[in-house]
Amino acid sequence: MRAVLTRVKSASVTIDGEVVGRIGQGFLILLGVGPEDTEDKCRYLAEKAMGLRIFEDENGKMNLSLADVGGSVLVVSQFTLYGNCRKGRRPSFVEAAGPELGNRLYEQFLKNCEDLGFPPQHGRFGADMQVESVNDGPVTLWLDTDTLMDTPRRN
Numbered sequence: 001m002r003a004v005l006t007r008v009k010s011a012s013v014t015i016d017g018e019v020v021g022r023i024g025q026g027f028l029i030l031l032g033v034g035p036e037d038t039e040d041k042c043r044y045l046a047e048k049a050m051g052l053r054i055f056e057d058e059n060g061k062m063n064l065s066l067a068d069v070g071g072s073v074l075v076v077s078q079f080t081l082y083g084n085c086r087k088g089r090r091p092s093f094v095e096a097a098g099p100e101l102g103n104r105l106y107e108q109f110l111k112n113c114e115d116l117g118f119p120p121q122h123g124r125f126g127a128d129m130q131v132e133s134v135n136d137g138p139v140t141l142w143l144d145t146d147t148l149m150d151t152p153r154r155n
Contacts, residue, residue, distance in 0.1 A: 005140070
């Protein structure tokens with residue numbers, strides 16, 4: 001699974017002119033699912049994302065977590081994170097999971113966030129969505145379970 005996580009001052013997602021999700025301070029997470037992804041990878045990614053300490057403390061150091069600042073989460077499905085731009089000018093999306101697996105793991109990720117104490121606002125899988133955000137910092141991180149789970153953990 002892949003996620004682009006942005007620290008935001010606010011974010012929202014709109015579908016057909018209606019705002020369906022909105023947060024203040026927190027994380028905007030664009031979430032992509034690959035064909036080899038599993039519920040274990042989904043849980044790992046949710047735990048990793050919700051535990052990141054990327055908010056500044058009183059000394060300007062990124063030491064505070066989402067829980068520490070009382071932040072919220074907005075999750076938007078984003079199959080284009082698996083876009084392959086190696087050949088030609090038009091991306092190929094064959095490396096993205098199919099709709100059934102993609103939707104199932106997207107919904108599982110939402111549940112994992114909620115189970116971790118962060119009930120997320122969210123878009124709708126497969127919908128045409130407009131996403132707005134006010135980035136904070138800006139701080140944006142790329143999380144990929146294929147590299148995160150295979151790398152020995154450092155303290």
